[in-house]
Amino acid sequence: MKLLWAQIKNFRSIKDSGRIYFNPNLTILAGKNESGKSNILKALDCFSKDKFDKDNDFPIDYIEEYPEVVVHYELEEETIDYICDNFNLDKDSPSISKGVTLIRTAIYKEVIEVELYRDTIENVAVAIGTAISAINKEFKSKFKPNIEAITSNNLEEVIEEIKSCFINIKSNLNNEQLNKIQSIIDEIDSYIVSLTDFLSFINSDELKKTIPNFIYFSSFEDIIPNSISSDEEITPIVDRFFKVVNQDPDVLFEEANPQRRRFLTDKISAEISGDFMGYYSQDNIELKINLDGDELNFFVYGTDGQKPFQPRQRSQGLQWFLSFYLTLQAEMKTGSVLLIDEPGLYLHAAAQEDLLNMLNKLATSSPIVISTHSHWLMDPERLERIRLVLKNNDRTYVENKIHKGADNNTMKPILSAIGLGLKNNISTFGKNVILVEGYSDYYYLEAMRYYFSEMHEYKLDNFKIYPCLGSAQIINVLTLIIDSETDYYILLDNDKAGRQTEKKLITECGIDNSKILFTPAKSKAYSAIEGVFSEEDFNEIVLESLEKTKFDKVLVSKKFNERIHNKGITVLSDETVSNFKEIFDATGLLQISQIESISR
Known part of the structure; x- marks a missing residue:
């Protein structure tokens, strides 16, 4: 089971959380006190128990609004193999979907949607359409199931609709026509049997075993x-x-x-x-x-x-x-998703770092979701794990992008984690820092830091990367560290705005131009940090199946960082590796650990 996302509605302070996307290992719900972090965990707990308490879990001002929790996850490969082998599906088909969506509410029967059975229904529709077209085109529009509206609750009705349509078709054909499409008739019969069996599978303990247990x-x-x-x-x-x-x-x-x-x-x-x-x-x-x-x-x-x-x-x-x-350790052996509310509140800083180390290691076996406002539990190299829990007009919602929608109090522990306490000098940048324009620069560089360390045995752990939320903000951040003992470099986009920022840094702040770096953006298709990748790597690996013309820069970079850390990407082209090496080389922070070069 791979937990992908959840959505919570009408639960305590949560009107609609929006989709909460989970990290495969450790997910951190970060927010200030009273933002509603605990309510998210409690809602997921109610989902597993399939029980909502009217006195505590219903919204205070509800009239006809009832708690609802939606959880979406992917089936394991062995379950996919079992379904495909037993229910007439081609497991090698590129359209095979592994997703399962389960909805549980306070009053209605749960709804399960297994995306795989849509493929079977679509196959039935195609087969019936083929039969109709071959014999009598006037029947073509009589069967068109609404695929999007099908769930476990109405699948039985859909099967009966298919049977009825099938009987209607056969009753309007003579023997010669029936013989002509006998192979299609046999195919449709087979699909109907598969769908009927699949309905039994959806209601079986076999599928229930795959449901996430919080x-x-x-x-x-x-x-x-x-x-x-x-x-x-x-x-x-x-x-x-x-x-x-x-x-x-x-x-x-x-x-x-x-x-x-x-x-x-x-x-x-x-x-x-x-x-x-x-x-x-x-x-x-x-x-x-x-x-x-x-x-x-x-x-x-x-x-x-x-x-x-x-x-x-x-x-x-x-x-x-x-x-x-x-x-x-004990609960990990059950393979459940652990929800931990504010762990380590009474531990001092060093012990909280031990706690984070434990969470990192154990989360490789079973997913863990924690709520916290402690910056010691936010790994500065893994900000993609963080989900912001925010409150607007006393309503809690979740923002998956940490650069969006947060006030200073919410961002304070995150800023402290990556090296800067904006108040009371909570933390420091450390010995070395690279200031970058935005979060996409941060995610790509953190991903490549890990890639060089794991795949090429380079040591890149003696500096921090700090996103400044735009080139104009770099000057503001610099004023906070310029008189400290921190050694810094500034990485700018190789574009007009970057050159203008360079000019300001030199003329207004007296920054030596040796401290200013530019992304070696050599791609004609993409500017800024995206252009450091070879065009083939960016299109085929970074973007995967996303539309090249419409994508969220930060979410794409965040997903890339996550996939690199989870070994979903292990090989990049020589061109990409060389371009990123050029950035790290310019800082003098790239240290060879065991090998002499990264050329392959």
Whole structure:
């Protein structure tokens, strides 16, 4: 299952969220307090439970408006193969669609739309049309199913309409005519059987297994106890502990052999400590369990490895982090989508960075969606993960483009994440920064930074890229860092506006022209940063099937960055690589890690 987007209507403060597009791994809902971030997560939780509470989830001013959550996802390849093999579809067809849309509301029966069955219905329509045209053209307009309006709720009616039309056609033909189109009749019969079987599949447990399961966490107050006894009810956090170490607690308690007991507890302790310390860098600790009769004790050992502490004797931050780690590790094994509301509120900055590291790693196994206003949880190299949660006239909605619609308070943590706190000097740019005109420049350069690092073993992690929202804003940003210790470069579009900005930077700000770079835009078809790609790469890889004349620059670049990071793109042309290398070379920030050149 690949979760693509969701849309929420009439849920608490949300009138219409608009489509919320999810990152394949980690999605960050960013917004200021009271913007409605939690309500988005709670709506998805209600979707999974298929239950909406009238007192809490309905909009305050509703009359005939009821909560509705729409989730759109793609089926896995094995499910597509199964459907195509069993329901008369060509899985190699370029038009094969993997999408499923599921609508759940507070009052109506859920609606499932599986896009694949549209192909079968269209095939039936074509076959019937062919039969009619071959025999009697006056019937041609009598069957024209409304493909766009078909859902799981009315598919049965569509099948009956097809059968009725088919019977009507055959009743108006003589034997000679019937024999002439016998092969088409057999084909239509086959499609009708497939559609009938497909209707059964839509209502089966097989399809229900593919529906995204959201698990919502609002707090992690359930922490590991100091000890539990064999006759004590297992709490959720202890149950998660045993899930993570893949151990049945009853088997552990029932083990009578002392040597075997010691072996099991040592094995569990080593496993949990080794994995946990891969995420927690704040202290060198060990987690151990000890089985004493019918009581299981939990201990945390410090750096000397000699002094055992009970979990509740350690800091609240460590207790929270351990609870969070166990919860995520245990639930990841279910393959669900985890919804986490404001994680790490009580952790200091370094611990929040550990938390982000954990989220990054675990999200490769199952998608995670978090809400936050902490800039420490926003990776400056992965801004494409961020979705802005905004409120207008007390109505919450989501903006997928972080450069659009946000006020200063909403943008503050994002600006801090990429190197600049506009108030109280929350953060700094660091040692090196490249100032670029806009977000599309940012996304393409971050994507190519990762591409060089992963595909060509170059080191490009010692600088930040900062989008200034237009060449005119570059001067404003420069005034904030020009007297700092930050070394900077400015990348401008190789066009008239870029040259005018260059002139202002030199004459009005006294910037040395060696600090000003231009995009080596060598493509005749595309200007600015897009022209750094070879025309073939931009048309065939970056744009994919998008219209070349009508596209949103930022969304295209954002999608490219996402695909690069998710290994959806692994090879670019020598021309493209050389052009981007020219930009990084000019800054002196491109360092060879293990190889001498990137030529292939």
